[in-house]
Amino acid sequence: MDMSTGATTPSWDTRARNREARLARAAQVLGSRLQGKCAPAAAAVELLTAVIECGDRVCLEGNNQKQADFLAGALAQLDPKRTNNLHMVQSVLALPQHLDLFERGIASRLDFSFSGPQGARLARMVSAGQIEIGAIHTYLELFGRYFVDLSPQVSLVCAQAADRHGNLYTGPNTEDTPAIVEATAFRGGIVIAQVNELVDELPRVDIPGDWVSFVIPSPKPHFIEPLFTRDPAQISEIQVLMAMMAIKGIYAEYGVQRLNHGIGFDTAAIELLLPTYAQSLGLKGKICKHWALNPHPALIPAIEAGWVESIHSFGSEIGMENYIRARSDVFFTGPDGSMRSNRAFSQAAGHYACDLFIGSTLQMDLAANSSTATMDRITGFGGAPNMGADARGRRHASPAWLKAGREARQGRTGAAGTPRGQKLVVQMVETFREHMQPAFVDKLDAWTLQERAGFELPPIMIYGDDVTHILTEEGIANLLLVRNDEEREQAVRGVAGYTPVGMARDRRMVENLRDRGVIRRPEDLGIDTRLATRNLLAARSMRDLVDASGGLYAPPARFRNW
Amino acid sequence: MDMSTGATTPSWDTRARNREARLARAAQVLGSRLQGKCAPAAAAVELLTAVIECGDRVCLEGNNQKQADFLAGALAQLDPKRTNNLHMVQSVLALPQHLDLFERGIASRLDFSFSGPQGARLARMVSAGQIEIGAIHTYLELFGRYFVDLSPQVSLVCAQAADRHGNLYTGPNTEDTPAIVEATAFRGGIVIAQVNELVDELPRVDIPGDWVSFVIPSPKPHFIEPLFTRDPAQISEIQVLMAMMAIKGIYAEYGVQRLNHGIGFDTAAIELLLPTYAQSLGLKGKICKHWALNPHPALIPAIEAGWVESIHSFGSEIGMENYIRARSDVFFTGPDGSMRSNRAFSQAAGHYACDLFIGSTLQMDLAANSSTATMDRITGFGGAPNMGADARGRRHASPAWLKAGREARQGRTGAAGTPRGQKLVVQMVETFREHMQPAFVDKLDAWTLQERAGFELPPIMIYGDDVTHILTEEGIANLLLVRNDEEREQAVRGVAGYTPVGMARDRRMVENLRDRGVIRRPEDLGIDTRLATRNLLAARSMRDLVDASGGLYAPPARFRNW
Incomplete structure (x- = not known):
């Protein structure tokens, strides 16, 4: 069969010629x-x-x-x-x-x-x-x-x-x-x-x-949003408590050295507890050494205390320019001194080279599916699905990844039992969000949104079978250890506090999960909740962050009150 | 707490200074x-x-x-x-x-x-x-x-x-x-x-x-290997049959438009059957439009016949330079006319934007885990784990991905039953490889290699729970439809031919799987095996490929016998 005459072969450079035509029109x-x-x-x-x-x-x-x-x-x-x-x-x-x-x-x-x-x-x-x-x-x-x-x-x-x-x-x-x-x-x-x-x-x-x-x-400089800046003054004591649980119950437990943090006060609290609480637990050098994240100002105290070896970033953050320049050992910078970010590479790093992703959500259901899409907002997902999913193509081992994989596969057989590591995907949510909206729901708004918008699937940000831990003010649910739908549901309910979902828990089963270590309360982790005060934060205000940076960090005007 | 004095803060630009010192030594x-x-x-x-x-x-x-x-x-x-x-x-x-x-x-x-x-x-x-x-x-x-x-x-x-x-x-x-x-x-x-x-x-x-x-x-041009070139003269009739099954039983069945092909004669046979067998099935425009793969010479007839809309490549292939230049509508090329490849982006595309990965392996076990690592060779994985894994961060839908997801989730509940698409991951292997080594084994050599090399895990290239289809000369096993270890094992055995693994099948259970469409033989797919001859190949020699390209393709000397 001779294909060389290619019956209907018109032209193979229509794109190149079309570009020339566009350029010619512009020139004209x-x-x-x-x-x-x-x-x-x-x-x-x-x-x-x-x-x-x-x-x-x-x-x-x-x-x-x-x-x-x-x-x-x-x-x-x-x-x-x-x-x-x-x-x-x-x-x-x-x-x-x-x-x-x-x-x-x-x-x-x-x-x-x-x-x-x-x-x-x-x-x-x-x-x-x-x-x-x-x-x-x-x-x-x-x-x-x-x-x-x-x-x-x-x-x-x-x-x-x-x-x-x-x-x-x-x-x-x-x-x-x-x-x-x-x-x-x-x-x-x-x-x-x-x-x-x-x-x-x-x-x-x-x-x-x-x-x-x-x-x-451009007539004026392009718009730029300081999206990752969180004022430590607004961190609550509940967030301090949750950060203590994250550090002691997850980071230390798995020895998480390479990680990504999402946006928000919850993770800012963790960052601000590294040089204080985590330091007191002797964790320096054992956790949180390599990061894929934007240059969060809340990380300054941890960086200054020598916790951080490297940070690769999706983008930069306004006000951090001079600080980054002066900390080139930590940040990716060019020979000119300014940072080089790259979202594609940082997302690849977040997916494949990090052991843990910790993020937040607006709603979570009984299967631990979560979404930020609510009834009247289509917010999208950003980097969360990529980093908040088990990277099944990953083949290099780390203690954190291996331990998570062991927990997930213990007692399983066949393909599901074949040894393999797993990414830690933590959802950190207070049981009620603003206006007393429960974060735990029987059914995600995403389902309604799917119908209204005609999507093929409900817009779920992170699927329940990719979530390994749910962290609320009530405790940590380790979903790696659940073995069926019922256990998963009760593990979710068991940390859902006073929401209707939490109130409907089967108390005996939840206590059983607690006995097995699937659910852990602050006291099970040996956390003294009386210590959970703002005094534990390495910086309690924007001014503290500026001081911690030796005056190098220059917050945008709206974050300054001095 | 004042962190600004940072107890042990020596210097934050050791890397930059170290680079300067290296550059100075070089200059000296x-x-x-x-x-x-x-x-x-x-x-x-x-x-x-x-x-x-x-x-x-x-x-x-x-x-x-x-x-x-x-x-x-x-x-x-x-x-x-x-x-x-x-x-x-x-x-x-x-x-x-x-x-x-x-x-x-x-x-x-x-x-x-x-x-x-x-x-x-x-x-x-x-x-x-x-x-x-x-x-x-x-x-x-x-x-x-x-x-x-x-x-x-x-x-x-x-x-x-x-x-x-x-x-x-x-x-x-x-x-x-x-x-x-x-x-x-x-x-x-x-x-x-x-x-x-x-x-x-x-x-x-x-x-x-x-x-x-x-x-x-450099004193001489850098070495470059024509790794993706396969001489159509060496494609066997069994490979033609398997290619027919891939096209009719998988590509057409799911409507696969975006895909990646691995190296080898198996996939070269599929490429060479597009303008002939697939054309006869009326599949043009319905499958195989967008590709993430190197510029395989075996794709030339399909490109010439107008099957291919775009190809993004990890790297290039020797001898394809002029052909690519002349087909800039299909390949990514620069304003200078030569191709631009990029392994990182093409792997990201292969992971997230393709509906199907089809590859080969040397060994597969009863859980469908596969590996190219055998007793005395550590070959590594290349791009296979990234592209041969379900991309769990993917959120956009396509008919192929949705259908695979529906099959995998049908009848399941809770997190595992939440609707979600799935990547098609096909392992295409003859039951015996060279020297009559069975491709199906009870235990992968990877386990022995793990012990010898002291790896944390056996070097598995593609895990069984990421494989959706096994395609051998005996038929196709659709693992999306199996529901437990036993069914999975019998599905593997059911296409493992005369290997010991295949011979040990439970015949009744295999027939039951066939009744349910889990296993499909060529006759179940309506494939006339008498048509499976080399005459079906759009090119049967390197010379045919050159002709199909209108003389633009210039194979390396070792592939020329004229």
């Missing part, structure tokens, strides 16, 4: 306003109109932290009669403009990971049929799809600075830029970067100019 | 032979001696394909009295020099992923206590650890070309370079690149010069 429209790769901010709408075609997949950079906000605003100004039906692919839906695009009829379809601040409006627009959601992803999954079936035709990214060749300096907030730009530039796409400044020489090159089509100096 | 030793970042090949041993310190973690680039062979040779020439106790971290142990390092006492510890050609010698050296193995990883896991607890102090990488600023052009074989260089350069390490040529202007920049410390023009 902008004329002399285009200097090499640089276009003025005033020409942004014209440039986007010239290079974007109807139905394009467009990636708008923006994550928890930095946002290509100027380009988002320009995109929202396009004429929907001329540019429409765009398929937006983006890590985070954070700015009002991101939804304006849909309201104005410029975009129609969305694949994304997280939508924190816009979650409520997103839910309303999905109900009203204004947005068709492809799927909610975890970041690394979305990046993976950029190289398979969701490659963008046009990407709008942001950087700190560019030179005239289009080389980009992202500074400490490299974040998603390398993944987005690579998937676009090498698939016949157009990359447009908004930059805070155009300079003759960059401190370092983070993205080669060859990969960038256009650079636009 | 090389003198005027160092021109900017460029050192002559003759000075390589002196340069390595100057920058490497005893006990360093050293990353030596090399994967299935390209190898930093010149630098590997130079490293093996160091004086072990002066440079010793190195901890080697590397994707693949492929060259004799990689083991010479240990034999000569320069290196002592090894963390790696794959060791195909050196597997037997590695096993002997481990037994003799000459090498301490940290762990065998899957690639993305090893990369992840480069950012956590295995960051290299020195990395020795390779590229096609460099300019005088140290910018690197990797050409189509970018492979592992970005991951290695980023983890080293931003953690105070030294990056040395061997390049085939030094040029004034690069076709494109793949690695920014800021990230590279030294460049050495």
Whole structure:
């Protein structure tokens, strides 16, 4: 059979020729306003109109932290009669403009990971049929799809600075830029970067100019959110108690040396207890040496006390720049001194090189499935599914991973009994969240959301069979040790406190689980709850954090009251 | 508590200062032979001696394909009295020099992923206590650890070309370079690149010069192995039959559009059956549209027939350069026309964006655990564990993934019954491999190897509870449908042919599994085995592949007999 004539083989470089056509349109429209790769901010709408075609997949950079906000605003100004039906692919839906695009009829379809601040409006627009959601992803999954079936035709990214060749300096907030730009530039796409400044020489090159089509100096620096900053003044004594349980009942128990912490006061409390409580338990050097996490200011006291060997970060955190520069032994930094973050690599590290993920949730059901999606908010998942799942491809051993695997497999046979390690996935939740909403529920709101939004599956953030420990103010439930649905349910109920789910526990069975060590109360762990006061925190205010950093940490204004 | 005085805070930039000291030593030793970042090949041993310190973690680039062979040779020439106790971290142990390092006492510890050609010698050296193995990883896991607890102090990488600023052009074989260089350069390490040529202007920049410390023009081009090339002339009729079963019994059944293929004749046969057998089943456009895999020459007929929308690759394949250039709609290519590969992103894509992984193994046990580690070879795993594991962090749906998940969860309750998709992981093996060794065994050699090498766990490549289908010449066993150990065992036995494992089947139970569709024979799938001849292959020789490519594919000499 001779395939060489290939019956219907038209042309194999349509993408490359299409890119040339887009570039030619841009050159024509902008004329002399285009200097090499640089276009003025005033020409942004014209440039986007010239290079974007109807139905394009467009990636708008923006994550928890930095946002290509100027380009988002320009995109929202396009004429929907001329540019429409765009398929937006983006890590985070954070700015009002991101939804304006849909309201104005410029975009129609969305694949994304997280939508924190816009979650409520997103839910309303999905109900009203204004947005068709492809799927909610975890970041690394979305990046993976950029190289398979969701490659963008046009990407709008942001950087700190560019030179005239289009080389980009992202500074400490490299974040998603390398993944987005690579998937676009090498698939016949157009990359447009908004930059805070155009300079003759960059401190370092983070993205080669060859990969960038256009650079636009933005009228003002890109938006950036200090998302990982938590004021120690707001940490409660319950959070101190839970942090003590995490340290003594989980970190010390398994000897967790490599880990990730999610956002929040719960984990900030753990970080602030390392140089005090954990130190008093003799755990220095035994736990918490290597981290995959953003530069949390709450980690400063632990770093200063010599607890931390390395931190690799998804992104940076405002105010931490000088501190990071001065602590280059701990943080990944370039020869120029500023941090290098990279969400793709940090997520890979979080998935494969960390022994523990600890996060929080809004709701958990009796099977320990949890979700942050509630009735009227579609918030998405961020990095939690990737890091809060057992990394079944992992093959290197560590004591923590082996112990978790042994507990999970003890007494099992066949495939389920084959020795294998397991990732520790801890859900740390107070039994009631704000407005006295119970965190434990019979049925997740995710199920209702699935129906309303027409999802194939309920938007579950972390599945129950990936969760190894639930930690509440009432105690720790070790789900590695449960052996059937009933035990799992009672283990959940047994730490669910005074919520209706907790009240409906079978007391005898819960006591039996406690006897077996499946459930452990503070007293079972030898924790003196009288010590659980704010005095145990290594910093009790933002001012303390600044002091701990030797004045290097410079919190954003809204966190300063002095 | 005031942490700012930090009791024992010596210095926080030891890594940066150490790098400066290494660079200064290099400058001193090389003198005027160092021109900017460029050192002559003759000075390589002196340069390595100057920058490497005893006990360093050293990353030596090399994967299935390209190898930093010149630098590997130079490293093996160091004086072990002066440079010793190195901890080697590397994707693949492929060259004799990689083991010479240990034999000569320069290196002592090894963390790696794959060791195909050196597997037997590695096993002997481990037994003799000459090498301490940290762990065998899957690639993305090893990369992840480069950012956590295995960051290299020195990395020795390779590229096609460099300019005088140290910018690197990797050409189509970018492979592992970005991951290695980023983890080293931003953690105070030294990056040395061997390049085939030094040029004034690069076709494109793949690695920014800021990230590279030294460049050495190599006396000859780096070694590169055409690992993914399979001569269609060697495909057997049994492989054709198995390929028909894969296409009709799995790909069509689940509607698999996004997938990865491993190396080998089994999957080459599937690729060569797409434009013939699969076409005759009307499957074009319904399966096999998006791929994460190297540019397999065996895919040429399917590409030419319009089956393939996109291919993202871990690395490239010798001889495919011009074909790829001419098919830029399908492959990821740069504005310069040559391919861009990237193992880290392609592994992320393989893990999260593909619905199916199909691979092979040397041994499989009754729980469907499989391993390529046999008694006297430590071969490692490569990408198989990452892609051959259920991606439990995945949250986007596809019909294939949903159907697999439904089958796995049907009738289950609680956490195990919560709806969720599942990755299709297919093990495609003939019941007997070469020398009539049975592929199915009661106990994997991996267990013996564990004891001998002192591993924490047996080196299992793919765990039984991640395998969804076993495909042999006897039929397909769908493990998604088994519900207990006994059913699983009989499902394995039921496709294990005339191996002792197969002969020991419980015939009644196997027939029952067949009635339930757990086991399916070719006739159950409506496959006419008389059609399973080599005539069904879209190309039956290397020459056919060249013809199919319109003369663009240029196989390496050893594959040419004309």
